[in-house]
Amino acid sequence: MTPQPVIRLHPDDNVVIARVPLLPGAVLGDNVTAAQRIPAGHKAAVRAIAEHEPVRRYGQIIGFASAAITPGQHVHVHNCEMGDFAKDYAYGADARPTDYVDDPATFQGIRRPDGKVATRNYIGILTSVNCSAHVAGVVADMFRRNPFTGDDPLADYPNVDGVVALTHKTGCGMTQDEPLRLLRRTLAGYARHPNFSHVIVLGLGCEVNQIGGLMEEQRLAGRLKAMDIQTVGGSRKTVAAGVEFVKGILAESNRVTRETVPVSELKVALQCGGSDGYSGVSANPALGAASDLVVRHGGTVILSETPETYGAEHLLTRRAVSRDVGEKLVDLMRWWEEYTVREKAEMNANPSPGNKAGGLTTILEKSLGAMAKAGSTNLVDVVRYAEEVKARGFVFMDTPGYDPVAATGQVAGGANLVCFTTGRGSVFGCKPAPSIKLATNSAMYRHIEDDMDINCGTILDGEETVQQAGQRIFEHILSVASGERTKSEQFDFGAAEFAPWVLGATM
Incomplete structure (x- = not known):
């Protein structure tokens, strides 16, 4: 059966959505036809909407008419705008006991030593500051698969999904309250992520986001390998040290097997x-x-x-x-x-x-x-x-x-x-x-x-x-x-x- 040319989402709606581009005269429902061309995915009025009256989709207010809208007209930014309206928060009014299934589904995941379950098995390189981003990228590139040529430095480690550098543009020149805490919370979440078997964090050495402070505040000691460019002795030596570390843990990272785990681990x-x-x-x-x-x-x-x-x-x-x-x-x-x-x-x-x-x-x-x-x-x-x-x-x-x-x-x-x-x-x-x-x-x-x-x-x-x-x-x-x-x-x-x-x- 050919679908109708418009979509009506709720009986209270005064607009419909064009399933396909509509020409003038196209049937919209409610004995209304399109008064003009309506692009696919856009809205058309099926009722008269007075100026300042709510425009409704999903049975909810999506805006207010900025001018009177006649049935069949295109409804968009030229005649619909924002406005304030009262909301009933009705806390918990629709909360219901969850209908859990009796026999939950499973998937093949990677169980980590701390009990968390991974869906992938990466080695991660994080940076404390933008100043160490290039070095982190060079280390990761040494192990990068080429999607065009098929060259694969990790061919001997089929259970390792890759070595990835996750870099950012901050870490210094920033205020040391909530902005720094938020950055550290983000980095720590990645450092603990089960989809990483091992993590390196690279810094420059003089940044606001000191690696030592990150590790202490987020209790990351023992979870990652830390090094900074100034202490190691420059970019080349840090790249060499990073590459050596990755090579040293590839075999360990590769020693994972997938096992049947419940969807509760997703x-x-x-x-x-x-x-x-x-x-x-x-x-x-x-x-x-x-x-x-x-x-x-x-x-x-x-x-x-x-x-x-x-x-x-x-x-x-x-x-x-x-x-x-x-x-x-x-x-x-x-x-x-x-x-x-x-x-x-x-x-x-x-x-x-x-x-x-x-x-x-x-x-x-x-x-x-x-x-x-x-x-x-x-x-x-x-x-x-x-x-x-x-x-x-x-x-x-x-x-x-x-x-x-x-x-x-x-x-x-x-x-x-x-x-x-x-x-x-x-x-x-x-x-x-x-x-x-x-x-x-x-x-x-x-x-x-x-x-x-x-x-x-x-x-x-x-x-x-x-x-x-x-x-x-x-x-x-x-x-x-x-x-x-x-x-x-x-x-x-x-x-x-x-x-x-x-x-x-x-x-």
Whole structure:
């Protein structure tokens, strides 16, 4: 059966979404036809909307009419804008006991000596400061596989997924309170990550972020090999020492075997980037269905990007297991409101030009679609950026909306796999965690298939339901967690995307 040309998400909605480009006269429903051309993924009014009246999608407010809108008109940035409205947080009103499965699924993971489970087996090189970034990169490059020629310095170590340098642009010239603590918390999360068998941290020697201070504050003594360029005797000697260390531990790193472990050992980071008008219709709800399965099987999913939850937080507080958990989320929203005012910005600045070209009009609309990734289970905890995620179930982590920064925080918090939805075609990796890319529409999937793992456009095409797509995603999560390489891994993405959140003044 040919799908209808428009998508109606809720009976209370006064707009529909164009499944395909619509020409004037196209049937929209409610005895309304398109009054003008409506691009695919964009909205059209099916009711008269008076000036200042709410525009509704998902049965929720996504903005307010900045001018009177007649049925059949295109609804977008030219006639829809942000506005304040009262939210009922109703803490815990929709929290329900989780329907756990009787026979949880398993995957083939790597059990570390401390009991944590890895989905990959990397050797990591971290840097305390930007000044040691080049040296770290040179060390890692000595062991890098060439995706074009096939040359592989690690051919004799098939169980080692790679040697990766994760560098950043800070570590010095920074204030020594929360910005430094946040950086150290992020680095420590990576140093402890189960997807690393061994970790080196390289410094220059005179930076604010002293390696000794990092190790003492984060209790990392004995967990990593530390060296700084000034003490070792310069860049060349440090590279030689780093290479020698890696060569010395390759055999040990290679001595791992995968074993059957329960899904309760999975921590899945939920991300979206390059979103479009279909994100909240296909890929995000499908990932939400998969998230529910992960939780029902005993695992953990981590939603983040606080500015991209703004305006939809009242739907998450209703799912909070306690008022305290719900209030943590609301407090984050207040912080972000104050932060944007202080920085002379606004929350609605978040939808990017690509988001808007794809049909998203306001941050409210984007947030309502983004939160669908977290499914429907209870919100069990809210944590700070890069803080270790200890609770099992659906957890929210405070991060910016910028994808690399958000995912870096989630992986630092312990995520051992990333699921990333995109409508415009974002390319992304997140070493040491594998990143699964989910396309919202079939046209984009076919156009850049080398970067996309799963096509959720099948939902729009009428080929499967959201729940069926969610089951397919869940099964793929288990395969990737067991060692199947993702498209981004095949092209060696994941090192450049390491991006700790930078706070405070650069001094």
